[in-house]
Amino acid sequence: MIVIVDYGLGNLYSVVNAFGVIDCRAHISNKIEDLRKAERIVLSGVGAFSNGIKNLKDMGLVETLHEEVIDKGKPFLGICLGMQLIARSSDEGGHREGLGWVPADVKRLEVEDQNLKLPHMGWNDINIKLKDPLFRGIDADFNFYFVHSYHLVCDTPEIIGATCNYGTDFVAAIQKDNVFGTQFHPEKSHKNGFQLLRNFVDYDAAKVE
């Protein structure tokens, strides 16, 4: 069972539908017992970091998520705000602490070119750094749909799964053991998105060394 965490932000039905296209049932929930039963967990969202982290705390989900994902090693996918929330901190709306699962911080995109506006919104192509498992089968077209003004700045490059360029190169995807994150929205990226979700579903945490 795939559980999509309902923490009050973002359109989660799109994510459910996208999993539906690849014949996977995903459930939207914020119940602890569902997170315990889940085989994989998805944290998706669009919105302010401060609201996201507050909602997760207020709903009492932080400890359970940590136990299920970090302690028990369940495959996890953070989408957009969901990927940012697992960082150590974010500068959005003042400095705030994230879940701290990955050695990275969230900063505002610095775009020097006056012609490039924020948010970074639209289709853009990524540069894949770690092909397996997330980007398997994505070989001809590398465009995904982005909509964000902040990005992840990682301590070291080895967790960077893909980068993208908007005035400057920024992190488009990360991967640390069973924890995956994408700055773009696979559920809005049509075929590439379906392929990525398929790769996430096929990824077996137990088989990886």
Place this chain on the structure above:
Amino acid sequence: MLKKRLMPCMLLREGHLVQSIEFKEYLIIGKPRFTIERFIDWDVDEIIFLDISATKENRGPDLEIISETARGCFVPLTVGGGIRTLKDIRNVLKTGADKVSINTEAIRKPAFVTESSDVFGSQCIVISMDVKTNEDGEYEVFLDSGKKPTDRDPVEWAKEIEELGGGEIFLTSIDRDGTREGYDIDLIKKVSDSVGIPVIACGGVGKMDDFPECILKGHASAASAANIFQHGEHSTLRAKAAMKLAGVDVRISTAATYLKHVY
């Protein structure tokens, strides 16, 4: 790099998908769901779905049709028509849309643009304007399917939209609508050059070469059209090929492209 976009416009009138001619005649095409399936498979980047009878019928958006449409849409979906309150926006977004398009209410109450943008984020808020040349031969923004003049210049209104917090502008030329004479490049360029937010141009497409023109000459960020995509084989694929071959940086996602064929 960030790509330019092809964004078909689907017009819903009294529950049916329609084709419009100069905002005066409407020809029924069918149910939205089937058209969306085709579009999604054939390389469209986003879809804008406008309920053009909502304001006239004095009602909000038809959530049932939107929900059905959104279910099959795996690229960003913008929904417009009858959006007047924050509740309308919330409902539409919950039903599956990614962005909303606001036309009449933005003119009636410009503060609504700021309010919506503050609550939902400017990335969700598209402001739509319909423009035609008035009796004095000048561009003017019109409401009510081109019947009601607003005394507003489109460039001034566009700048105001940006200041108010609108995320994007959906610009339709009433003069060109349904005529197949091509985009009103002059209008598109004037508006696009005056603002920093993306402009999506619509109205007048007659041939595939019109699409790259609106980007390259009109400086729009996205090309939209309604009628041409309802007829004509693989029209969106051919539109994408036309854009790519003319040098527009677009996403080509299918193996079946028209890049090597004469269209």
